[in-house]
Amino acid sequence: xxxxxxxxxxxxxxxxxxxxxxxxxxxxxxxxxxxxxxxxxxxxxxxxxxxxxxxxxxxxxxxxxxxxxxxxxxxxxxxxxxxxxxxxxxxxxxxxxxxxxxxxxxxxxxxxxxxxxxxxxxxxxxxxxxxxxxxxxxxxxxxxxxxxxxxxxxxxxxxxxxxxxxxxxxxxxxxxxxxxxxxxxxxxxxxxxxxxxxxxxxxxxxxxxxxxxxxxxxxxxxxxxxxxxxxxxxxxxxxxxxxxxxxxxxxxxxxxxxxxxxxxxxxxxxxxxxxxxxxxxxxxxxxxxxxxxxxxxxxxxxxxxxxxxxxxxxxxxxxxxxxxxxxxxxxxxxxxxxxxxxxxxxxxxxxxxxxxxxxxxxxxxxxxxxxxxxxxxxxxxxxxxxxxxxxxxxxxxxxxxxxxxxxxxxxxxxxxxxxxxxxxxxxxxxxxxxxxxxxxxxxxxxxxxxxxxxxxxxxxxxxxxxxxxxxxxxxxxxxxxxxxxxxxxxxxxxxxxxxxxxxxxxxxxxxxxxxxxxxxxxxxxxxxxxxxxxxxxxxxxxxxxxxxxxxxxxxxxxxxxxxxxxxxxxx
Amino acid sequence: xxxxxxxxxxxxxxxxxxxxxxxxxxxxxxxxxxxxxxxxxxxxxxxxxxxxxxxxxxxxxxxxxxxxxxxxxxxxxxxxxxxxxxxxxxxxxxxxxxxxxxxxxxxxxxxxxxxxxxxxxxxxxxxxxxxxxxxxxxxxxxxxxxxxxxxxxxxxxxxxxxxxxxxxxxxxxxxxxxxxxxxxxxxxxxxxxxxxxxxxxxxxxxxxxxxxxxxxxxxxxxxxxxxxxxxxxxxxxxxxxxxxxxxxxxxxxxxxxxxxx
Ligand SMILES: Cc1cc2nc3c(=O)[nH]c(=O)nc-3n(C[C@H](O)[C@H](O)[C@H](O)COP(=O)(O)OP(=O)(O)OC[C@H]3O[C@@H](n4cnc5c(N)ncnc54)[C@H](O)[C@@H]3O)c2cc1C
Numbered sequence: 001x002x003x004x005x006x007x008x009x010x011x012x013x014x015x016x017x018x019x020x021x022x023x024x025x026x027x028x029x030x031x032x033x034x035x036x037x038x039x040x041x042x043x044x045x046x047x048x049x050x051x052x053x054x055x056x057x058x059x060x061x062x063x064x065x066x067x068x069x070x071x072x073x074x075x076x077x078x079x080x081x082x083x084x085x086x087x088x089x090x091x092x093x094x095x096x097x098x099x100x101x102x103x104x105x106x107x108x109x110x111x112x113x114x115x116x117x118x119x120x121x122x123x124x125x126x127x128x129x130x131x132x133x134x135x136x137x138x139x140x141x142x143x144x145x146x147x148x149x150x151x152x153x154x155x156x157x158x159x160x161x162x163x164x165x166x167x168x169x170x171x172x173x174x175x176x177x178x179x180x181x182x183x184x185x186x187x188x189x190x191x192x193x194x195x196x197x198x199x200x201x202x203x204x205x206x207x208x209x210x211x212x213x214x215x216x217x218x219x220x221x222x223x224x225x226x227x228x229x230x231x232x233x234x235x236x237x238x239x240x241x242x243x244x245x246x247x248x249x250x251x252x253x254x255x256x257x258x259x260x261x262x263x264x265x266x267x268x269x270x271x272x273x274x275x276x277x278x279x280x281x282x283x284x285x286x287x288x289x290x291x292x293x294x295x296x297x298x299x300x301x302x303x304x305x306x307x308x309x310x311x312x313x314x315x316x317x318x319x320x321x322x323x324x325x326x327x328x329x330x331x332x333x334x335x336x337x338x339x340x341x342x343x344x345x346x347x348x349x350x351x352x353x354x355x356x357x358x359x360x361x362x363x364x365x366x367x368x369x370x371x372x373x374x375x376x377x378x379x380x381x382x383x384x385x386x387x388x389x390x391x392x393x394x395x396x397x398x399x400x401x402x403x404x405x406x407x408x409x410x411x412x413x414x415x416x417x418x419x420x421x422x423x424x425x426x427x428x429x430x431x432x433x434x435x436x437x438x439x440x441x442x443x444x445x446x447x448x449x450x451x452x453x454x455x456x457x458x459x460x461x462x463x464x465x466x467x468x469x470x471x472x473x474x475x476x477x478x479x480x481x482x483x484x485x486x487x488x489x490x491x492x493x494x495x496x497x498x499x500x501x502x503x504x505x506x507x508x509x510x511x512x513x514x515x516x517x518x519x520x521x522x523x524x525x526x527x528x529x530x531x532x533x534x535x536x537x538x539x540x541x542x543x544x545x546x547x548x549x550x551x552x553x554x555x556x557x558x559x560x561x562x563x564x565x566x567x568x569x570x571x
Numbered sequence: 572x573x574x575x576x577x578x579x580x581x582x583x584x585x586x587x588x589x590x591x592x593x594x595x596x597x598x599x600x601x602x603x604x605x606x607x608x609x610x611x612x613x614x615x616x617x618x619x620x621x622x623x624x625x626x627x628x629x630x631x632x633x634x635x636x637x638x639x640x641x642x643x644x645x646x647x648x649x650x651x652x653x654x655x656x657x658x659x660x661x662x663x664x665x666x667x668x669x670x671x672x673x674x675x676x677x678x679x680x681x682x683x684x685x686x687x688x689x690x691x692x693x694x695x696x697x698x699x700x701x702x703x704x705x706x707x708x709x710x711x712x713x714x715x716x717x718x719x720x721x722x723x724x725x726x727x728x729x730x731x732x733x734x735x736x737x738x739x740x741x742x743x744x745x746x747x748x749x750x751x752x753x754x755x756x757x758x759x760x761x762x763x764x765x766x767x768x769x770x771x772x773x774x775x776x777x778x779x780x781x782x783x784x785x786x787x788x789x790x791x792x793x794x795x796x797x798x799x800x801x802x803x804x805x806x807x808x809x810x811x812x813x814x815x816x817x818x819x820x821x822x823x824x825x826x827x828x829x830x831x832x
Pocket of ligand 1 (some may be wrong): 121156157158159160161162163164167168179199200220221222223226227228229230231232233234235236237238239240288289290292293294295420421515516519
């Protein structure tokens with residue numbers, strides 16, 4: 001859905017072959033989409049094949065990303081959407097004034113400047129946009145959208161561009177509406193913990209702001225140095241603290257958004273309770289920008305815990321991991337704030353890339369990271385000690401360490417948070433973000449690994465496209481990240497993975513996208529997780545909020561071909 | 572035959588390295604209440620260095636003794652030291668009078684350590700080059716003076732040969748310096764010496780059974796009177812934030828205004 005609506009609108013997916021010809025692959029400068037403040041921030045791009053399709057020769061700053069329109073020639077531009085003209089650009093420049101608010105590739109060549117907005121974090125998707133606009137206020141967003149709506153110009157909303165499903169970048173020439181200039185913290189009430197921010201505020205900056213006021217943002221994730229609160233809400237990001245603080249559906253109190261026709265929806269309530277009819281803002285949480293652009297968010301932020309502890313375990317089997325999880329829930333209960341799973345191979349790959357000293361002496365097939373946070377250090381330590389004695393004494397965990405200071409806490413976390421970035425070291429990563437009933441959570445990784453091994457796709461040298469199949473994720477939320485690290489995106493690999501993974505999930509009534517959303521990557525497969533009726537209802541909502549984008553069923557819209565038939569070809 | 576080492580490692584409990592220190596309201600000290608404390612990072616390096624000496628078995632290490640002087644909570648850092656590999660520890664309890672008043676000065680600590688060295692028959696003391704709270708960087712040197720021992724400060728590499736000679740590499744401006752002294756002696760540790768290990772769960776549990784002696788300053792007859800008076804503690808002036816400009820024209824205008832172009 002991601003880019004969607006608004007975006008879909010745009011697409012005239014009928015761009016003909018001849019019109020694409022002009023945009024040839026080129027060497028690209030390494031994009032740096034957003035300011036980041038922490039090593040783990042998501043802006044270090046995984047390596048991708050260069051123009052020869054090779055990845056040898058060490059990391060380079062010039063890497064080639066294939067255009068989405070070439071990888072997926074089945075996605076057509078819908079020609080009902082207009083083409084950008086100089087007159088359009090003039091309108092935006094007059095409206096937004098400031099030079100830095102418009103990146104204009106229509107009246108001049110701005111390929112390099114546009115690059116970071118055209119390609120995604122995974123370096124898997126790349127669009128052809130010629131125009132980026134950065135509105136600075138809700139009113140400007142409204143005027144931009146109204147103009148686009150009236151002129152049938154397709155758009156794609158973009159936050160920190162850290163999304164993992166290709167929803168934050170254009171496919172064709174959709175205008176990118178980038179929210180980074182809307183970055184003020186509007187207010188914070190220390191009594192209720194209610195925070196009101198612009199959508200373009202960066203998560204890490206907001207969390208620092210809250211830390212100084214002894215509060216915490218109820219969401220944390222590896223991309224915190226780049227992602228926007230608006231993007232987090234639009235994707236209903238789950239992340240590392242969901243186990244403790246719950247989903248954004250519960251924590252977001254109000255949303256201010258602009259609908260595709262420019263209408264400002266001011267529902268920026270600060271109320272915890274408000275049962276007065278349908279809770280429409282919920283549609284924007286996880287709506288991936290399909291029915292409007294979020295411009296402001298009010299959100300309930302909990303008190304920051306005074307005491308935090310992190311332990312890191314090595315375990316012999318997935319059964320032991322489950323035992324450890326049950327023990328953690330029952331013995332740590334209210335102070336447990338994260339329970340993360342990492343398999344042995346994921347840690348091997350992190351080690352291979354970072355060359356950092358491993359936390360544990362030995363190597364194990366499974367590792368877990370648990371975090372506790374509470375208000376009373378002595379109370380927490382006592383509980384934690386008992387728990388640690390229990391899991392060691394009962395031989396549930398084989399070995400483990402406990403961070404003794406804040407620096408160690410951060411470096412233990414880096415073995416979990418650093419995984420996505422390290423996996424991209426060799427080339428592309430096929431990413432699956434899945435909800436699976438716990439007992440079977442890891443079986444998918446084993447099945448997938450076996451499937452790729454049996455056909456000889458995995459190996460240590462350049463001849464084999466696949467470097468490894470790893471599993472990690474938010475164990476506490478039954479959420480597995482199945483990642484296939486490759487040296488290059490490869491049709492053979494993709495054919496073996498899809499629809500295999502989705503069928504596997506559908507059989508177990510899981511979700512094909514637990515927290516990353518549908519975007520471009522998953523929307524064709526929504527039928528594996530949602531019934532026909534649910535998809536029809538979603539489609540009705542889309543049409544209601546974004547009538548201009550209403551499309552003939554054959555085209556675009558994520559909700560159309562939900563049956564197994566895919567409207568786009570594998571890469 | 573090399574002499575077996577009897578090592579003393581003093582460890583200090585300080586405000587956690589990752590916490591931003593704040594000056595208290597009275598402006599007499601850094602605020603310590605309700606703030607996370609951990610072992611002084613340089614002391615972690617010292618413990619690690621001692622434990623690696625034992626692991627290398629050459630020369631043999633008889634015993635690693637950790638010591639901390641300070642309020643009751645210092646027991647936590649001693650447990651960490653023992654979980655990392657120290658054999659036993661001594662806690663010299665100094666009641667917390669609040670606002671850092673009871674804190675020993677480097678000379679007081681050095682006198683205390685000199686006593687402990689004598690009582691416990693130590694032949695090597697490994698200290699951090701400084702503690703990150705008051706950054707005095709004096710204790711090791713004073714201790715060497717009081718004992719009349721050789722010292723090598725800011726060690727980035729330590730070797731001990733069969734004839735009890737300690738060779739220490741230290742990073743200095745523009746290169747490295749290698750110094751040597753015969754045991755007994757004092758080493759202070761610097762960041763590049765090693766990468767301290769994590770406290771493993773089995774070792775954390777074993778540490779609980781290791782001996783932790785409680786002592787007081789009077790047991791050692793140390794005069795802890797302060798010779799220095801803190802007059803005032805102030806935060807550094809806030810950095811003047813760079814202003815934001817909207818666009819290139821704004822930047823040029825600003826630069827002109829400042830006379831930069
Ligand atoms: C290293 C790394 C770790 C990650 N870890 C997690 C994790 O643990 N849990 C998790 O859930 N996700 C995770 N993600 C993915 C996550 O979805 C994004 O990081 C984040 O939530 C997206 O925010 P963003 O501002 O970057 O949005 P973008 O990537 O810019 O956009 C994402 C989608 O939201 C839309 N959008 C963006 N801003 C707005 C807006 N203001 N109004 C309407 N629509 C908008 C876009 O059109 C797009 O469809 C991770 C990503 C990375 C790179």
